[in-house]
Amino acid sequence: MYLNKVGFPSSRKLAGVFYGYDTVVLKVFFAAAITAMLGLLFFSLFGWIDLSLVYINPTYLTSAIVGGIIMGAGFIIGGYCPGTSFCGASIGKLDALVFIGGLFIGVLIFDLGYNIWDGMYMAKFLGSPKISQTLGLSDGVFAFLLIIIALTMFWVAEWAEKKFPREEY
Amino acid sequence: MFMYEYFLEKNQNLKHMKPLRLLALFIIPMGLIIAAVPQNKTKPYKLTADQLLDEANTRTPVHCS
Numbered sequence: 001m002y003l004n005k006v007g008f009p010s011s012r013k014l015a016g017v018f019y020g021y022d023t024v025v026l027k028v029f030f031a032a033a034i035t036a037m038l039g040l041l042f043f044s045l046f047g048w049i050d051l052s053l054v055y056i057n058p059t060y061l062t063s064a065i066v067g068g069i070i071m072g073a074g075f076i077i078g079g080y081c082p083g084t085s086f087c088g089a090s091i092g093k094l095d096a097l098v099f100i101g102g103l104f105i106g107v108l109i110f111d112l113g114y115n116i117w118d119g120m121y122m123a124k125f126l127g128s129p130k131i132s133q134t135l136g137l138s139d140g141v142f143a144f145l146l147i148i149i150a151l152t153m154f155w156v157a158e159w160a161e162k163k164f165p166r167e168e169y
Numbered sequence: 170m171f172m173y174e175y176f177l178e179k180n181q182n183l184k185h186m187k188p189l190r191l192l193a194l195f196i197i198p199m200g201l202i203i204a205a206v207p208q209n210k211t212k213p214y215k216l217t218a219d220q221l222l223d224e225a226n227t228r229t230p231v232h233c234s
Binding site: 031034035038041042045138139140141143144147148151154155158 | 189192193196197199200201203204205206207
């Protein structure tokens with residue numbers, strides 16, 4: 001319902017981020033990320049959650065880069081990410097259904113050809129590093145820096161929306 | 170009604186503020202607070218799964234070190 005409210009079922013919303021005329025997707029996801037980050041840090045501060053027990057996805061650098069390029073290309077060509085495609089499908093959008101079909105075909109190709117890209121998939125394993133540890137900062141200081149970066153990005157995004165306007169769609 | 174809209178409804182003076190400024194108004198002070206807290210203040214919550222079971226079985230609170 002929330003995703004529908006901000007217009008995610010429209011493929012033009014996500015494509016708009018790349019062209020600069022609509023950056024709602026960027027703002028929604030980044031605002032959610034910094035809110036969740038602050039929530040976790042405050043929960044940890046109050047002793048409600050032990051962050052050392054929170055699972056961090058391990059980093060496989062090569063597959064992260066290759067996967068990022070493939071996913072990014074898919075986003076801009078299809079106009080959806082996996083989450084927004086299901087939002088679109090939930091209100092009956094045909095392009096979203098086609099995108100989901102492609103998503104499953106991609107999963108199938110990856111699965112069937114796993115032996116071919118196994119080496120690349122598992123290459124450059126870095127463990128579960130945190131940026132704050134890598135930079136030698138406390139989690140709190142890094143969180144504050146990320147908030148400033150996010151707010152700056154939102155400001156630039158709003159500037160881009162004015163700079164590259166598109167007619168109402 | 171969404172919480173954000175409800176909040177604005179209750180705080181009319183914030184209604185005309187741009188969303189980005191409103192977000193910054195709340196989130197920057199919270200970021201400053203969390204940045205000012207020393208890392209070692211974020212203590213782990215007391216329980217492992219075994220400690221949880223012990224606490225439930227003995228009905229005695231377990232204190233983490």
